[in-house]
Amino acid sequence: MNNRDNFFQAQEVSKNFGGLQALDKVSFGVEEGQIFSIIGPNGAGKTTLFNVISGMMPCSRGKIVLRDLPLHKMNVCSISRAGVARTFQNIRLFPNMTVLENVLLGCEAKTVQGFLFTGFGIPTIRRMEKDKRERALHWLDLLKLADYNDEKPTSLPYGLQKRLEIARALGTEPILLLLDEPAAGLNDVEIGELQKIIEMIRETLKVTILLVDHNANLIMSLSDFIMVLDFGKVLTMGTANEVRNDPRVIAAYLGK
Amino acid sequence: MKTVFLKSYKTILLFFLLFLLPVALNKPFIYTILNVSGINALTVLGLLLLVGYAGQISFGHAGFMALGAYTSAIVVVKLNMPVLIGVLSGFIITSIVAGLLAIPVLKLKGYYLAMATLAFGIIFSKLVIELKELTGGPVGIGEIPPFSVGDLILHGEEAYFILIWSIVFIVYQFCKNIEASHIGRMLKGINTDEDVVSCLGVDVKRIKIIVFVFSAVLASLSGSLYAHYMKYISPEVFSADNSVFLIMMVFLGGTRYVWGALLGSLLLNFLPEVLRAYKDYSIGLYGLALVFIVLLMPEGLSAFLVKVYAIISKSFKIQNGVPS
Numbered sequence: 178m179n180n181r182d183n184f185f186q187a188q189e190v191s192k193n194f195g196g197l198q199a200l201d202k203v204s205f206g207v208e209e210g211q212i213f214s215i216i217g218p219n220g221a222g223k224t225t226l227f228n229v230i231s232g233m234m235p236c237s238r239g240k241i242v243l244r245d246l247p248l249h250k251m252n253v254c255s256i257s258r259a260g261v262a263r264t265f266q267n268i269r270l271f272p273n274m275t276v277l278e279n280v281l282l283g284c285e286a287k288t289v290q291g292f293l294f295t296g297f298g299i300p301t302i303r304r305m306e307k308d309k310r311e312r313a314l315h316w317l318d319l320l321k322l323a324d325y326n327d328e329k330p331t332s333l334p335y336g337l338q339k340r341l342e343i344a345r346a347l348g349t350e351p352i353l354l355l356l357d358e359p360a361a362g363l364n365d366v367e368i369g370e371l372q373k374i375i376e377m378i379r380e381t382l383k384v385t386i387l388l389v390d391h392n393a394n395l396i397m398s399l400s401d402f403i404m405v406l407d408f409g410k411v412l413t414m415g416t417a418n419e420v421r422n423d424p425r426v427i428a429a430y431l432g433k
Numbered sequence: 434m435k436t437v438f439l440k441s442y443k444t445i446l447l448f449f450l451l452f453l454l455p456v457a458l459n460k461p462f463i464y465t466i467l468n469v470s471g472i473n474a475l476t477v478l479g480l481l482l483l484v485g486y487a488g489q490i491s492f493g494h495a496g497f498m499a500l501g502a503y504t505s506a507i508v509v510v511k512l513n514m515p516v517l518i519g520v521l522s523g524f525i526i527t528s529i530v531a532g533l534l535a536i537p538v539l540k541l542k543g544y545y546l547a548m549a550t551l552a553f554g555i556i557f558s559k560l561v562i563e564l565k566e567l568t569g570g571p572v573g574i575g576e577i578p579p580f581s582v583g584d585l586i587l588h589g590e591e592a593y594f595i596l597i598w599s600i601v602f603i604v605y606q607f608c609k610n611i612e613a614s615h616i617g618r619m620l621k622g623i624n625t626d627e628d629v630v631s632c633l634g635v636d637v638k639r640i641k642i643i644v645f646v647f648s649a650v651l652a653s654l655s656g657s658l659y660a661h662y663m664k665y666i667s668p669e670v671f672s673a674d675n676s677v678f679l680i681m682m683v684f685l686g687g688t689r690y691v692w693g694a695l696l697g698s699l700l701l702n703f704l705p706e707v708l709r710a711y712k713d714y715s716i717g718l719y720g721l722a723l724v725f726i727v728l729l730m731p732e733g734l735s736a737f738l739v740k741v742y743a744i745i746s747k748s749f750k751i752q753n754g755v756p757s
Contacts, residue, residue: 234629257634269629271622282622285615286634292643294616297608349634382493 183244184209184385190239190249192222192229192409201223201350201409202239207353207387207408209403212379214388214396216420217406218429223389224266226406227355230387231263232256243353257286264342264349266358270330276341278324280313283348297388316344336367343374354378360392368395375399396419405429442605444692448598452591466702468662471597474698476655477682478601478608478691479648484680485688486617490547492676493554495650499561499651499671500527502660506574507567507729509661512731514579520657524650531649535642547632554673561668573667576711580661593662601695604651609691614697620644685726687733696735 185207192200200222207213215223228234229322230241234251241248246259262283271279288305295302317323320340330338346354356375360368372395378384390396396403396417403420405412407429415422420426455463476494483489504526505519516521538549561568568574580587580596587593611617619640622630631637660666676702686697704722708715730737 210449231632233632238744249626253628253631254634257632265629266684269626271629273621273625278618281615282618282630282635283618283633292611292616292647295613295616297612298606301613309615346634412622 185244186242186294187226187230187243188240190226190229191237192225192234192240193237199399199409200229200236203406203409203411204239205404205411205414207385209385210379210383211401212375212386212388212399214390214400214403215406216390216396216403217412220408222409223406224357224408227263227357227387227389231261232254241429257349260350260352261355262346262349262353263355264339264346264357264359265386266361267341268338268347270338270341272329272331272393274329275327276322276330276333277310277313277317280316280344280348281309283316283345284309284312286349309422313348316347319377320344320347336363336370338372339363340374343378344380347378347384348380351384353387355387355389357389359388360395368392371395372399396399441602444564444602444605450604452594456589461590464594464614466706467699468590468593468597469659470695470698470702471594471601472655472659472662473679473682473702474695475604475658475693475744476602476648476652476679477686477698478604479651480613480622480679480683480693481688483644483648485694486612486620486624487641489641489645490543490680491550491645491648492673492680493513493548493550493552493557494648494679495673495675496554496557497527497531497649497652498656498659498675499557499666499668500530500649501656502666502671503561503568503574503656504653505657506577506660506666509578510576510753516578516661517581519661520654523653523657527649527653530644531646532642535645539638539641539645551673551676554676558668558672561671571668573665574660575665577660577664577666579664583724587661597658597662600654605691605695607714608694611630612691616640681723685723685733687730687735687737689732689736692740693733693735696738697733700734 186205188204188205189202190200191198191202203222205213205228214227217223225234227237230248232251232255236249241247243259243261248256248259249263251259261401271282274282283291285344288309291302314323314326317326318419320343322337322341322344325333327339333341339362343356351369359375360371363371376388376399379386388396400417402414403417404414405420405423405426412425412429413423415423450466454467455461473531476498480491480494483491500521501523504523505516508514508519509516509524534553538546538634541549557558560569587596619630619635621640628636658672659670682701683694684696685696685699685700687693704719705715708718708722709716726734
């Protein structure tokens with residue numbers, strides 16, 4: 178592995194569900210500040226890879242390391258606190274809370290819970306709440322969702338719901354953001370806005386991004402590096418141009 | 434402290450009205466129902482957080498009430514300790530039992546969690562009956578001394594009303610603070626999608642255990658108060674049926690507003706009394722009343738009352754020519 182990739186590394190990550198090998202010795206490294214895309218046909222194992230990195234599933238074999246932290250040995254909560262955030266392919270927002278409250282939940286992770294202090298209404302807790310509220314409003318503002326603060330997520334158009342998921346993930350102030358098919362179901366205008374948002378996250382917020390999507394334009398315009406998965410194995414890796422012209426990739430997408 | 438009282442003047446006013454109710458209706462026995470409602474309300478408030486918000490169903494909380502009641506009764510009657518020590522002992526023992534129980538049990542979800550907590554309630558009931566020397570078995574423990582703090586001994590329904598409903602007031606404010614806070618959001622998030630809440634960096638396991646133990650300790654407080662109020666406890670008072678009753682109080686009262694817990698407790702304690710006049714029909718009418726509430730007020734009585742109040746005040750404004 179390249180020495181420059183000491184920000185994030187996956188080493189021979191494998192995941193099997195009984196007889197099904199969903200991931201087979203997947204290895205790759207990501208530099209800090211990169212937009213690293215993972216593409217492949219449906220069922221290639223992309224979401225499984227995200228589930229394993231975020232800790233929602235344990236990997237059967239292999240190592241996942243973020244700045245010397247062994248993520249493969251940690252649980253979901255610790256991985257999140259280490260700076261990994263994600264969005265979901267099928268939106269998983271909290272429908273019974275407002276837009277603001279959804280993002281607030283993202284911002285609370287690093288709060289000391291203080292059950293008794295909170296119950297007794299100790300002023301410190303209320304001050305922390307005010308700070309959190311300001312941070313949440315900042316994220317909503319940044320992602321141009323500020324007009325919807327008090328709405329329920331279900332009343333938002335689909336594209337904005339996807340954006341809300343990103344705002345919530347950013348609330349945890351991650352160093353690594355996993356975006357799982359953020360462009361799915363979006364029209365061209367929304368995809369253009371999404372692209373600007375992802376670029377802003379990388380440039381302004383300096384967050385490293387792992388991006389999974391099927392939209393070829395988005396992937397080609399944004400990615401610094403692309404990895405192609407097929408049947409759980411790494412088919413090839415390279416820059417946008419290298420991958421675009423690789424006959425194996427074309428075959429994988431069209432030949433099935 | 435001052436701000437709490439100022440902001441809650443409505444609540445204090447309502448409690449005061451409740452206090453006057455038996456006097457107004459010239460039926461002093463209503464104090465007993467009010468006091469038992471208040472005692473139940475403490476457990477229901479705890480269950481509101483655990484079941485109503487976090488969605489962790491528990492059919493075993495009458496078991497924690499029993500733990501508090503019996504611990505306090507035994508410590509005071511058999512060991513001759515002051516009442517407050519009895520209540521405190523109840524807290525300690527209940528937190529230990531609830532903490533140990535929570536660790537395996539909260540790994541379960543849905544029906545399995547319900548069954549596990551139901552099992553705890555039943556096992557505890559049986560234990561109380563079996564350990565005759567300690568608990569008096571089916572006969573229970575009688576001649577429990579009244580509630581006292583140092584030399585101040587409580588006598589009379591009014592005194593217990595003030596004690597019980599003052600405690601309810603404090604616990605109610607506590608639960609309101611929790612509901613409006615980040616913890617309230619975490620609990621509601623856990624109900625919707627526990628895994629996502631974990632993904633946001635919240636220690637879900639820890640928070641579930643904290644809320645479980647908290648609700649168990651409140652149940653223990655309920656039980657201890659009951660013991661020193663009724664001065665007699667037996668296994669039937671804390672049977673599995675009562676666990677179900679408590680859950681009913683949570684949902685019939687409604688989870689949208691924290692005072693729904695108080696309303697639910699008052700409702701399910703008063704309803705049998707109100708229907709008692711109908712003798713043979715009382716059980717049927719009771720069932721009908723519950724079905725009526727569930728069908729017409731899916732979010733509970735509290736949400737229904739708020740909606741009705743909104744409609745009435747809106748039409749009142751229209752009648753007076755005030756644009757709504």
